[in-house]
Every structure is written in C-alpha cells, then in structure tokens.
Amino acid sequence: MEIKTMIGAYMVTETSPEFGLRVYFVDKEKRCTCGQAHCRHVRAVAEYLQGGGDQAPKADSAKVGEIPSPAVPATCPICGAVVQYEAGNPIWRCLADRAHYWQWRGERGGVRAFLTGAHPAKRGAFYEQSVDEREAFLAQAYQQLLQHRRATYA
Numbered sequence: 001m002e003i004k005t006m007i008g009a010y011m012v013t014e015t016s017p018e019f020g021l022r023v024y025f026v027d028k029e030k031r032c033t034c035g036q037a038h039c040r041h042v043r044a045v046a047e048y049l050q051g052g053g054d055q056a057p058k059a060d061s062a063k064v065g066e067i068p069s070p071a072v073p074a075t076c077p078i079c080g081a082v083v084q085y086e087a088g089n090p091i092w093r094c095l096a097d098r099a100h101y102w103q104w105r106g107e108r109g110g111v112r113a114f115l116t117g118a119h120p121a122k123r124g125a126f127y128e129q130s131v132d133e134r135e136a137f138l139a140q141a142y143q144q145l146l147q148h149r150r151a152t153y154a
Contacts (some may be wrong), residue, residue, distance in 0.1 A: 001039070003048045005056040010048070012041045025092075028056060076100050 002013040012024045012032075024041045025033045032041045049055065072085050072092045081096035094100035129137065141152050 001044045003045060003053065006055050007057050010045045010056055012044055013043070028058070077104050 004011045004013070006025075008028060010026045012026060014022045014024065016022070026041050026045045028044050030038075030045075032039050034041060072090060073083060074095040075081065076083050076096065078100040079094065079096050081094050081100075083092040083094055085092040092101055
C-alpha cells in the first residue's frame, strides 16, 4: 500500500491482482471510505505515522466528515456551477445538470474522440462503407430486430 498525505486525510492506494488499483481515504479521525471500522487502511496509516511518515495538514475549510479529494473539482468544469460529492468518492455531481460529470469524464478520457474520429480499432466492412451505405445497413438491421421482437413476443 502506498500512502500520501492530503489536507485533512491520507490517501491509501492499494493494488491487487483481483481488483486492480483501488484508492481509499482515511481522515484524521481514523475513518476510512471503505466503511469498515479499524480496517487495514487505518492500520496502514498508523504504521506509516509510527514509521516517521508525514502528518496530514489540518483541514481548516473542509466540511465536517468530508474528505477532500484531488479528483473532485471545486466547480463544474462544464458550466461553473457548484458540485456535490460524497466524502472520498471521486464521482461528483453538478447541481445544475447531473450529466455534466459524464460529459466531462468522456471528454477527459478521450471517449468523444474515439466515437467521432478515425481510430485504428475501427476497421472492417462497416467502417469501409460510405455514410449512405452505413445508414442503409443500420436501418435494415433495425427492421430485422423489430421483426424478431414481434415474432418472439407476439
């Protein structure tokens, strides 16, 4: 486990073959985002501090029970509205529009570029067709799907 200090908390990064990379936050009151009392993450932070690790600075402006996370923006990057999040959870919610998190995540992760642009993974007969041929193929496939559903659920 790797431990880093943050304002008012410790970020514990854990890697396992079964679950991959997982991040937990332990606050100064020894509460962990995994929800378990006295879990291995709290013990790892205690060992880190006993071994001479740096203390996390106090959270002067943080709300009570809220663990600051560097993955959560102060305001919505799409519209600038206030964001809301659970302590230690990097998935935030824009109070103006809930879809803004997923829009931001898609743009940040390159999903939009993959879906709208050329990509080496997009090979095959479907992508070699013209736009008109592709539209005709999709319309035909949709009609076949409707016929199949009518026959199955009639």
